[in-house]
Amino acid sequence: MNTIYEFVTGPLAWLAWLAFIAGCAWRLAGMYKLAKSKDTSSMAFMSWKYSLRSIAHWLTPFATLGWRKNPALTVATFLFHVLIFAVPIFLTAHVMLWDQFFGISFPAIPDPIGDYLTILVIALCVFFAVRRLQDPNVRYITKKADWIALAIVFAPFLTGFLAFRQILDYDTMIILHIVAGEIMLVAIPWTRLSHMVFAVFTRSYMGSEFGGVRHARDW
Numbered sequence: 001m002n003t004i005y006e007f008v009t010g011p012l013a014w015l016a017w018l019a020f021i022a023g024c025a026w027r028l029a030g031m032y033k034l035a036k037s038k039d040t041s042s043m044a045f046m047s048w049k050y051s052l053r054s055i056a057h058w059l060t061p062f063a064t065l066g067w068r069k070n071p072a073l074t075v076a077t078f079l080f081h082v083l084i085f086a087v088p089i090f091l092t093a094h095v096m097l098w099d100q101f102f103g104i105s106f107p108a109i110p111d112p113i114g115d116y117l118t119i120l121v122i123a124l125c126v127f128f129a130v131r132r133l134q135d136p137n138v139r140y141i142t143k144k145a146d147w148i149a150l151a152i153v154f155a156p157f158l159t160g161f162l163a164f165r166q167i168l169d170y171d172t173m174i175i176l177h178i179v180a181g182e183i184m185l186v187a188i189p190w191t192r193l194s195h196m197v198f199a200v201f202t203r204s205y206m207g208s209e210f211g212g213v214r215h216a217r218d219w
Contacts, residue, residue: 001171001175004175005171005174005175005178008175008178008179008182009097009178012179012182013101013178013182016182016183016185016186017185019185019186020185020186020188020189023186023188023189023190024188024189024197026189027189027190027194027197027198028198028201031198031201045208045209045212045213046204046205046208047207047208047211047212049211050207050208050210050211050212051203051204051205051207051208052207053207053211054203054204054206054207054208054210054211054218055200055203055204055207057217058203061074061075061078062074073131076124076127076128079120079124080121080124080125080128083117083120083121083124084121084153084157086109086117087109087114087117087118087121087157088156088181090106090107090108090109090114091108091109091111091114091160092108092109092110092111092114094108095107095108111164115161115164115165118157118160118161118164119161121153121157122154122157122158122161125150125153125154125157128150129147129150132146132147132150145191145192146192148191148192149187149191149192149193152180152183152184152187152191152193153184153193155176155180155183155184156177156180156181156184159173159174159176159177159180160177162177163177206218
């Protein structure tokens, strides 16, 4: 078991980071090439002013019409996106890994708070799954890729919770937790999770087009 742990926290972890960085770079290069070949004019109207204005509005809760239409969903969505970044980065055990592998050290979330936030992420995953099943409009547009993306996010938080609470076999759970996190990292450039990285470019394009060309708001 120690050999497996050393492998998943060593070579496999570095491979996952390499795949994540290379995948993001490949997708960004492909997006740029596609934009130049299919919509060359878009490069001319890209604007820092309108890009940042659009991004700021869409990152502010209830600043857009869409966010104001469903307050409960807005709160759940913002909490979910903040926590799936904050919890993996600031958990005590993860901060120790950042320091061990990258020489980066910063304050950590206390373990009890991290535990409750993990439970909240798990609950939000269940909330979004139930919504996809019960809301006819959401169910109609839900594809297999959406379920896969939700499962990829759900897995590392569930296994991390089980490992922290020492439910089932700890050694097995911690290894599954690490592997699930690495799968999520590798999957980001190639699944619906890619919006975690690329949404800023999409929003910049939309903001620039609406602000600089249509002279309208995109929120």
